[in-house]
Amino acid sequence: MMEKKINQKNRAKRRRIAKLIGIPVLLFVSGITLLSLAFFDNVSYAFYISRMFFPQEVAIAQTNLNDSSTVVEETAATTQLSFPKYGEEYGTLSVDTAGIVSPVFVGDDATQLLDGAGQYYGSVFPGDIGNTVITGHTNSVFKTLDEAQIGDEIRLELTYGTYVYEISNIEIKSNTDDSILAPSEEQILTLYTYYPFDYIGNTPDRYVVTAKLVEGKPLSEINFQGAS
Template sequence: MKINMLAAGLLLIGVSLAAVNMYYYLEGTLSIQQVKMDSPLPVKVTEASSDKQWPLYDVKPSVGEKFAELYIPRLEQVFPIYEGTGTEVLRTGVGHYIRSALPGEENHTILSGHRDTVFRGLRHLKEDDELVVTTPEGAFTYKIYRIRIVTADDHSVMAPKPRATLTLTTCYPFYFLGNAPERYIISAKLINKQRVITWNPSR
């Protein structure tokens, strides 16, 4: 009898964990918006001025706040970007490392996402592909110049940059059970920026 009760308890725990994981998986994947290549982004822009100090984020986003979107043309997908990289944030979208630069700023902007939900399509990207980040401040286009794999403890990927750079990071290998031992790193340089007239985030 005790063995049967123990087996039933373990089964219940297993089913519960599977249900929770499925919920988190769906929460992440449902945050992705599929778009057509010729579909207009939810933003109206104008050419940026030559002011090197722009963009100026007068109010920094608070932790957990959605403040931007990432559009990847090759994948035809738009992802919500939230401030911070805590567990709750990464379950619902892409997270921005708080200590890194905000999109469009000089220096280094770092975004992170789970390999099995929002960033599972990163493996399809190639050098020279574009990444577009939109915020209420501007629309910023980056071009990928490097894709590499590093160990999980390689902190060089967080280093400051002499120019506006965007880094996407996720765990690697993409198909791996448990804590993945490596990181998939995509580096892109800012090639264009436009001021936003109106910004209508999709979510």
């Protein structure tokens, strides 16, 4: 009997504590809610009054805001890019199906080929009509080039844009065959390396992959520094 009375007293005490804590919390939350509603109502009302009594000023302000956005967009669009220079790294070449990801340099001498793939300096840059020729060592960046197949994609992520090519031809040519560097009336990409891949010494042939451009912005539409 005594234990029952003690339990009843404890429950009554807990209810009083809950009321003491709950009421202030409820009042606080209600106050915050009312203040928030009042704030947003006042902002909306102020904007409504401004448009009613000062329509011209509001219209001018909105026009200036739109003009500012246009200026920002035009500035971004007219930002000038530097044209790649000899010896510079100017992008990344990737052939996913062959597991190739390599930096691309302007030039194909020993210095450039030590660090990645190199573009033959006498060939056109991606985005121009003609043959872009890029080479790499068989024992490094192009060691798996023979895993690429016709129809596979080659991507060039360059400092001035992205160019996507589709492999259209794969062949083996003599190391004296200069047709690798031949110009073209189309926008094509030629990748080549030494062949056979496991040959030690001066290789007799070249492994040549040719691809046609399927996506990329023409160089004539890119705003390079110093271009007229």
